[in-house]
Amino acid sequence: MKTVAYCHPLVPSEWIEAHGLRARWTVPRHSGAGAICGMCPYAQAVVDTLAGAGEETIAVLTTACDQMRHGAGLLAEGLGDRVFLLNVPSTWQSPASRAYYTEELQRLGRWLVGWGGRRPAAGQLAQVMADHDRARNAFRHGQIPDEPPSWCNPVAVRLAAEAKRADRGGVALGIVGGPLMEHDLAIVEWINAAGGRIVLDATCGGYRTLPERFDPSAIERDALAELIRAYFDHVPTIHQRPGSRLHDWLANAIREHRAEGLLCLRYVWCDLWHAEVARLKETAGVTILDMDLGDEDRGGEGRVVARLEAMIESLRKQPR
Amino acid sequence: MKDKAAQLTLDEWDIRYRELCRHGLREPDYGGSLRRHVDEGGDRRLLRLRMDNSEAALRLWNLLLSEEDRLHRARAEGKYLVGTMKDLGTVPVMAYALDDTVAFYPDGAWWTPCLMEHTEGLLALADQLGVDDSFCPVRAMLAAFVNGNHFPIPDTVVCSVGATCDDMSAIAQRLDELGFPVFWWEIPHRRVADADEPSVELPGGSRVPVAQVDFVRGELNRVRRHLETGTGQSLDDARLAAGIRRANQVRRLLGQLRRFAYLGDPSPMPALEMMIAEILSIHFCSDWAETVAVVEDLLAEVRRRLIANEGSRPAGAARVYWINPPADLRLMNLLEEAGGRLCGTDYMIAHALDPIPEDMPPLEALARMALADPMVGSSAERADRIAREAARFDAEAVIVSRISGASHCATEGLAIGRIVERRLGIPVLDLEVPPVLDAMEPTIRTRLEALVETVRSGRRA
Ligand code: SF4
Ligand code: SF4
Numbered sequence A: 001m002k003t004v005a006y007c008h009p010l011v012p013s014e015w016i017e018a019h020g021l022r023a024r025w026t027v028p029r030h031s032g033a034g035a036i037c038g039m040c041p042y043a044q045a046v047v048d049t050l051a052g053a054g055e056e057t058i059a060v061l062t063t064a065c066d067q068m069r070h071g072a073g074l075l076a077e078g079l080g081d082r083v084f085l086l087n088v089p090s091t092w093q094s095p096a097s098r099a100y101y102t103e104e105l106q107r108l109g110r111w112l113v114g115w116g117g118r119r120p121a122a123g124q125l126a127q128v129m130a131d132h133d134r135a136r137n138a139f140r141h142g143q144i145p146d147e148p149p150s151w152c153n154p155v156a157v158r159l160a161a162e163a164k165r166a167d168r169g170g171v172a173l174g175i176v177g178g179p180l181m182e183h184d185l186a187i188v189e190w191i192n193a194a195g196g197r198i199v200l201d202a203t204c205g206g207y208r209t210l211p212e213r214f215d216p217s218a219i220e221r222d223a224l225a226e227l228i229r230a231y232f233d234h235v236p237t238i239h240q241r242p243g244s245r246l247h248d249w250l251a252n253a254i255r256e257h258r259a260e261g262l263l264c265l266r267y268v269w270c271d272l273w274h275a276e277v278a279r280l281k282e283t284a285g286v287t288i289l290d291m292d293l294g295d296e297d298r299g300g301e302g303r304v305v306a307r308l309e310a311m312i313e314s315l316r317k318q319p320r
Numbered sequence B: 001m002k003d004k005a006a007q008l009t010l011d012e013w014d015i016r017y018r019e020l021c022r023h024g025l026r027e028p029d030y031g032g033s034l035r036r037h038v039d040e041g042g043d044r045r046l047l048r049l050r051m052d053n054s055e056a057a058l059r060l061w062n063l064l065l066s067e068e069d070r071l072h073r074a075r076a077e078g079k080y081l082v083g084t085m086k087d088l089g090t091v092p093v094m095a096y097a098l099d100d101t102v103a104f105y106p107d108g109a110w111w112t113p114c115l116m117e118h119t120e121g122l123l124a125l126a127d128q129l130g131v132d133d134s135f136c137p138v139r140a141m142l143a144a145f146v147n148g149n150h151f152p153i154p155d156t157v158v159c160s161v162g163a164t165c166d167d168m169s170a171i172a173q174r175l176d177e178l179g180f181p182v183f184w185w186e187i188p189h190r191r192v193a194d195a196d197e198p199s200v201e202l203p204g205g206s207r208v209p210v211a212q213v214d215f216v217r218g219e220l221n222r223v224r225r226h227l228e229t230g231t232g233q234s235l236d237d238a239r240l241a242a243g244i245r246r247a248n249q250v251r252r253l254l255g256q257l258r259r260f261a262y263l264g265d266p267s268p269m270p271a272l273e274m275m276i277a278e279i280l281s282i283h284f285c286s287d288w289a290e291t292v293a294v295v296e297d298l299l300a301e302v303r304r305r306l307i308a309n310e311g312s313r314p315a316g317a318a319r320v321y322w323i324n325p326p327a328d329l330r331l332m333n334l335l336e337e338a339g340g341r342l343c344g345t346d347y348m349i350a351h352a353l354d355p356i357p358e359d360m361p362p363l364e365a366l367a368r369m370a371l372a373d374p375m376v377g378s379s380a381e382r383a384d385r386i387a388r389e390a391a392r393f394d395a396e397a398v399i400v401s402r403i404s405g406a407s408h409c410a411t412e413g414l415a416i417g418r419i420v421e422r423r424l425g426i427p428v429l430d431l432e433v434p435p436v437l438d439a440m441e442p443t444i445r446t447r448l449e450a451l452v453e454t455v456r457s458g459r460r461a
Helices: A013-018 A042-049 A066-082 A096-112 A123-139 A154-166 A180-191 A216-221 A223-232 A246-256 A271-283 A294-300 A301-315 B010-022 B033-040 B042-046 B055-065 B067-076 B090-097 B108-116 B121-128 B141-149 B167-179 B210-231 B237-263 B269-286 B287-306 B328-336 B362-369 B379-392 B408-423 B440-460
Strands: A005-008 A022-025 A059-062 A083-086 A173-176 A196-203 A261-267 A285-294 B081-086 B101-104 B157-164 B184-189 B199-201 B207-209 B318-323 B341-347 B399-402 B426-431
Touching: A005 A013, A013 A022, A013 A096, A013 A123, A013 A223, A022 A223, A042 A059, A042 A066, A059 A066, A066 A083, A066 B167, A066 B379, A083 B440, A096 A223, A096 B184, A096 B210, A123 A216, A123 A223, A123 B379, A154 A180, A154 A196, A173 A246, A173 A301, A173 B010, A180 A196, A180 A261, A196 A246, A196 A301, A216 A223, A246 A261, A246 A271, A246 B055, A261 A271, A261 A301, A271 B167, A285 A301, B010 B033, B010 B055, B033 B042, B042 B108, B055 B067, B055 B269, B055 B287, B055 B408, B067 B081, B067 B101, B067 B269, B081 B090, B081 B108, B081 B210, B090 B101, B090 B237, B090 B269, B090 B362, B101 B269, B108 B121, B108 B141, B121 B379, B141 B167, B157 B167, B157 B210, B167 B184, B167 B318, B199 B210, B207 B210, B237 B269, B237 B287, B237 B341, B237 B362, B269 B287, B269 B328, B269 B341, B318 B379, B318 B440, B328 B341, B328 B440, B341 B379, B341 B440, B379 B408, B399 B408, B399 B440, B408 B426, B426 B440
Parallel strands: A005 A022, A005 A059, A059 A083, A173 A196, A173 A261, A261 A285, B081 B101, B081 B157, B157 B184, B318 B341, B318 B399, B399 B426
Antiparallel strands: B199 B207
């Protein structure tokens, strides 16, 4: 059975699995080949990782950002048809964009069938949706899955586990930004050592980008339409225009989780996150620490820790 | 007064201008000496450029450098100003089909830090606004909106997103947040049709699924309604068709100009003037009628020079195909000083040079044109078109002018370089320059000379 690797929250794992294939949010690593100057380290790691994946892996990348769009082109030079580029519209307020996303999922379905998947039989999509919904809901409520799930970035699940394990109280922080890579888990320890704790994971592929809960009666009526509602109408991402959905979501989540500060972890050369930092400072309502890190810096330098300590220290001094 | 083709410094142009005036030079209302753009407009880069000595080039430069005045005048006259962003050539065709409506690209502030040699402080202000040099020079546009010292703030801002660069998507979003509401429309990544999927041919030759054209047509219809609401006019098909005919008039003239200029040897029009002429295609520098007149003049001058076998540089220069606009205009001079010349270009506006189909409903034609944008497809597709055109114009080398901070530049140079080298077997030079390249000039010069030498030794072999 083919494994379908993906790394964007608007690629519904349910849709892949309903076609009888295995979905997996890819956790990328650099190949060790030199960094491409100007390329987002995450996008490059995805390209490096998938380029080295075996024949059993096929990949779905998206047009959500230009870096990944062009990354897909680079990848296709080697993998050819094993790469599928899903058009995820940036605009979300017009019915036409929604319809376009629907058509794109149908096109993805045909591609999956071409790679050995089968058209979902009656009830199959509904079943996968119900299963994922249950598991996601448990995760939302603090239950850590035993196995890395197919429906989000597994690093986000490990982060949740680590954060729970390491929680010794302290200043409540949220983290926001692009998708986490394996070595980013060090952030839990640093925050903890500096006297803080993570109460909100708003990185891409984590809690923020989980789809809305499915409505069972809507699933029964039209499962695909319900899938699209839960994803397209609700997942707030950095590429959407206008970008208000993301800011509204964050402001709510910060209140709900009582985060006192927000750590923006963004990859160097990621314009989308970079430009939004200024707005985040206006909308989040809490102190923001902006970490512009190249991949090589993400493994853990004293510089990062020192900045974290300074932030937590100053938050501690603020009246609560 | 016709003189042999030459490239002049600004001092030399002062003398030339006085001579032209003595001989009865007739100019449009935006005419005048080029010097005034330095003295009054602060366009100090002109002091470092060499400009073509023809009357046609004088008119071209004056049209370009008087655009801000023209926009302010339009504002004072109560015209409706449309700031159109990123689509490079689509929305202006619609806007100019309306009465008393002027469309322009605030993105054009891209070149302001170069032209004013940073004295205007736009990039420093962009830094303060949180948009630093990890973005491409289009960040100058954000600062120009905020300080209001350049173009007038448009009545509406219309921006295409989807398959666009992250730089523009991010900066336009920032603009929206700073109180300049943006009307967003979507242009999806152009894809190849599946085997059993109906497809259509686009201007420029690629094919796309009919479904993508339908979608973009719908998006352009939203733009149409938005413009109608803003102007209080109806933008019906007849008007749009007339707008398309006007755009095509410019495109056909430019097509002829490019063919003559890029095939003629010696090169009958320098790289810098050709680049500016090509860029007129996207929004007619806010004056369609003058754009037509300027390009007609250039074409007449090029014809005259071809017949006289005349150019400002000797025949036999290395024939270079150029990709992407350079952040510093001076780079085009350096190419020629190193012994090269242009023989074809892709300044990311190929779709604004191809004639728009006139034998179909106008929105359908515009949708096809928008989808033909080289930047909305894959780098491989862009490289394919470049390779075809470079072969047609007998290119001996390709320069990919890398734009610092641009989200597409990290990888497209690699992809284009590989494909062009494989298909044409000619050298590809990847060159990145800042908005003012002076500090790097010796290095750049050496690299350009080395490229020209490679071409020459290839000819000898
Ligand atoms: S981190 Fe930014 S640039 Fe990188 S893949 Fe994500 S959105 Fe794109
Ligand atoms: S130069 Fe490139 S990155 Fe910059 S605005 Fe133009 S297309 Fe976008």
